[in-house]
Structure formats: C-alpha cells, structure tokens
Amino acid sequence: MRPSSVSIGNKTSKGGTNTHGQFRPKSVNTFCPFCSSKVTFSLVNSNPTPMPTIWPAQSTCPECEESVNFIVYYTKQDGNSSVADISMFPAPSHLIAPVELPEKLPAALSSAVRDAEAAYRAGLYSPAVTCAGRALEGLLKHILREKDTSLYKLIDIFCESEEATKPIKKLSHTMREGRNVAAHFDENIIPDQKSAEIMIELLHYLVSYLFLFSEKAEKLSTKLR
Numbered sequence: 574m575r576p577s578s579v580s581i582g583n584k585t586s587k588g589g590t591n592t593h594g595q596f597r598p599k600s601v602n603t604f605c606p607f608c609s610s611k612v613t614f615s616l617v618n619s620n621p622t623p624m625p626t627i628w629p630a631q632s633t634c635p636e637c638e639e640s641v642n643f644i645v646y647y648t649k650q651d652g653n654s655s656v657a658d659i660s661m662f663p664a665p666s667h668l669i670a671p672v673e674l675p676e677k678l679p680a681a682l683s684s685a686v687r688d689a690e691a692a693y694r695a696g697l698y699s700p701a702v703t704c705a706g707r708a709l710e711g712l713l714k715h716i717l718r719e720k721d722t723s724l725y726k727l728i729d730i731f732c733e734s735e736e737a738t739k740p741i742k743k744l745s746h747t748m749r750e751g752r753n754v755a756a757h758f759d760e761n762i763i764p765d766q767k768s769a770e771i772m773i774e775l776l777h778y779l780v781s782y783l784f785l786f787s788e789k790a791e792k793l794s795t796k797l798r
C-alpha cells in the first residue's frame with residue numbers, strides 16, 4: 574500500500590526567503606508521485622495563517638500538472654528557526670522513507686546513511702549504491718571497533734560475534750515477555766495501545782529479518798550476477 578505521506582529530508586529544497594520568522598524554501602527537487610518524473614516543485618503557501626513550527630505548502634508538477642502537498646517542519650535552536658524536515662503527500666510509490674537513526678550513532682555514520690538516501694532521492698543510483706556500501710562498512714567498523722579490516726573480513730567477524738545475535742535475542746525475548754503478560758492475567762498490568770504497537774512493530778521486524786531480508790538480498794544478488 575502506498576504511504577499517504579513521506580519524509581523527503583531537508584536537503585531536497587532550493588532557495589527561499591524568510592517569512593513570518595520561517596525560512597520558506599522556494600522549491601523542492603524530488604520525484605512526482607503521479608508521473609514519477611524527477612522535477613522541481615515550486616512551493617506556494619497553502620495556509621494564510623502563520624504556524625510557528627510548520628509551513629504547509631502546495632505545488633503542481635511541471636510535467637503532469639497534478640497537485641502535490643508539502644509540509645516543511647522547523648526546529649528552533651538558540652532562537653533561530655531552521656528547516657528540520659519536509660514531507661510530501663501523496664508519497665511517490667518508489668520513494669524510500671529515511672530510516673530513523675539512533676541518537677547515539679556517531680555523526681559520521683548518520684551522514685553516511687543519509688548520503689545514501691539523499692543520492693537515491695536525487696536519482697543518482699550509482700552513488701546511492703556506493704554510499705550504502707560505505708555505510709555498511711562504517712556501521713560494522715563502529716560495532717566491532719575495527720579500523721583496518723576489509724569489508725569481507727568485517728562481515729565474517731560480525732557474524733561470529735555476539736553483536737549479530739544480540740538484537741534478535743532481545744527482540745524475541747521481549748515479545749515472549751509481552752505474550753506472557755497478555756496471556757496470564759495480572760490485575761496490575763494491562764496491555765495498552767502503546768504496548769500493542771511496539772509488539773506489532775517488533776513482529777514486523779522479526780518477519781523482515783527472518784524472511785524478507787534474505788529474499789531481497791537474493792534478488793539483488795541475482796541482479797548483480
């Protein structure tokens with residue numbers, strides 16, 4: 574199912590002006606959700622009432638003339654407001670949403686991941702593949718605290734380490750604990766919406782990890798052969 578909106582990051586915007594204390598981008602370069610062309614959407618204010626943390630904008634695809642909506646999100650630091658993110662809707666069916674990055678991830682690693690996503694969004698597929706591979710190397714080096722090891726060797730070391738199995742073990746046991754709480758009545762613990770959400774989310778990760786990841790890797794492998 575096509576997601577109704579998607580974050581396209583704050584690096585897709587070009588130019589802009591300061592209005593009502595917000596930096597309002599002039600345009601956004603991304604893929605049209607209707608005709609899939611890579612186009613420049615000129616942004617027009619779609620709400621006359623200023624809102625401090627968001628700017629709703631509208632645009633028309635220069636190729637197919639369909640109407641696309643954007644929301645620019647702001648973050649305030651030291652009294653200065655800057656663009657934190659931009660989301661568009663409807664979302665282009667092929668656009669991959671940026672992954673949620675852990676706060677403790679080193680800045681260099683976060684930008685390696687974002688570089689891969691940005692290259693993909695810009696339609697630069699060869700750099701996107703290179704950046705994704707670079708991010709993989711960086712992530713493994715960071716986890717294993719290795720510096721001068723080849724990627725091939727890093728993968729071997731990683732797979733034999735506890736670091737590879739720890740997340741899946743933790744995930745499975747957490748789900749088991751969740752099941753036990755729900756299955757065995759305890760008047761002090763009532764599973765709420767948030768608990769159910771996390772349980773379903775973990776289940777999705779598990780299905781992806783156990784089945785979808787290797788299927789996808791196999792597809793890519795076949796393509797590269």
Ligand SMILES: [Zn+2]
Pocket residue numbers: 605606607608609610634635636637638639
């Ligand atoms: Zn279009």
